[in-house]
Amino acid sequence: MGAEAVSPAPMVAEALQRRAGRGVQLWRIARQKPLGAAAGVVCLLLILVALGADVVAPQAADAVDPIKNPRLQAPSWGHPFGTDNLFRDMFSRVVIGSRISLGIGFAAVAIGTVLGTVLGMVAGFFRGWVDMVVSRAIEVVLGFPPLVLAIFFLSIFNPERGYSLRSFLMVSLAIGIIITPTTARIVRGSVLSVRNLQYVEAAEALGNGPLRIMWRHVLPNVAAPIIVIASIQVGNAILAEAALSFLSLGIADASHPSWGAMLQDMRQVWLEAWWTAVVPGAAISVAVLAFNLFGDALRDVLDPRLRQSS
Template sequence: MATQAVTNPVPVADLRRRPGRSASLRRIARKKPVGAIAAVICLLLILIAISADLLAPQGANQIDPLKNPRLLSPSLSHPFGTDNLFRDVFTRIVIGSRISLGVGFTAVFIGTVIGASLGIVSGYFRGKTDLVVSRAMEVVLGFPPLVLAIFILAIFNTSKGYSFRSFLLLSFAIGVIIAPTTARIVRGSALSIRNLQYVEAAESIGNTSFGIMRRHVLPNVVAPIIVIASIQIGNAILAEAALSFLGLGISDAYHPSWGTMLQEGRPVWLEAWWMSVIPGTAIAFAVLSFNLFGDALRDVLDPRLRQSS
């Protein structure tokens, strides 16, 4: 059978041309509109937390009965109303985003570093190392997450109020409870990479185990690490809000958090519904946005899901 030449061949330049980053982002946004909207909202939340001092119209603990009437419902002058101590709720929501998001991101960073390190070590060495790490993760998972975080804070938290030490301790307590999930996912990816030929070739020429894990295993498990970290941010924000609601957070009058504001609105719920509804809405909004962004990021980075879509 004779072959027919192509009448209009594609220029070589067109074959080599690849879409730019902006074009790729637009294509992903069209395929995942919900994830794109969630990503924009997450970015806005981060910018609000960074520039909270510039956006807040008042101080977080500014008590001015003449300017801020007590328990004023939402209005043009006070979009989120005022609380029972004559403070502007909008100001406290904006400033409170720094603790809620700051603890969330720091906790996810700590938990991701711990979980990814244990997962890579467990998946690469296998055998007794895998058994010890897996059993340790199962012990941590055996405790209810919130109870384990309360246990850690009850033992090590000796200071009250906002401080850098309390910030790190709260982030560490939340990071510990989210580390096992990251470790399990990374371990599964590391186990599949461990048996590939280029890893065996690196071992045969005398590379150390640490060098192989750093150069060959870690770069190939970055995608699942990024995905699970983006999803865990919402869980960390929710955990911080729960601990602050129980009085174990790090907020004070000048450094509020959304969970503490939610707890402060309980006594005056019937008289001032906005003191509880608005902080609760902020928590739900942030958690939902990061979860939707994480789901969309998983679909984009996972080649199996990308091919099926």
């Protein structure tokens, strides 16, 4: 009993040492990649703002108050991002609009990453005619301009516009489809590089099926490039959502704005009030740049070849 009573102490010390080691490693990575670390902080802040938009935004997105919100007022202490032509606070609309822009961005990347990972793993693992069929299908998708393909998809499967769960899923799926080929090609190349390694051959010799081998042995060893491409694709998905919303193919409405829709709404007055275009445009630029820089830094950290050469 005495031995059992004192046994947890070394385990606790080991756990604390492991946590301290991870903290030191994160600090070392942040010092080596300060730009990527700063971009990661910005990404985290954007996510927190989107999650707490109702708390951060001082007004509702569709609140029209001519007394409190003068028309086309320049940025000031009372209105940090100014007001638009409908007496609405731009700061509140940008904050609340981050929900749609980031929400669709993450949802589209999740869809594209899952589809691309499945296609890439199947093509790289089975090779032969399976690889040929998947590769030709990917090339067909890549043959269309991404935005044109998304517009074509939404015109057929989402003819009704508006803020709804169905429209959210359809727009996310449209963007996910256009980012799937890039993920699939990267995953396929990574799977081909580990397909003939000894641990895969040993798993096959032990009688494991293809699905078990891909899930238990191949996927964990190609997870790093999947994480990296997913982090980079978030910025591309946000940009694609902004483009679709600007073309009135998004899901935004008066009470649920998005950054692209705000640019579309302000196209008639931006010469008179520059902030109505600069503010949502800057929000899109900051989000895309932050996720791209964070993805680049993550790639350098997770790729052993790049880490050894740096």
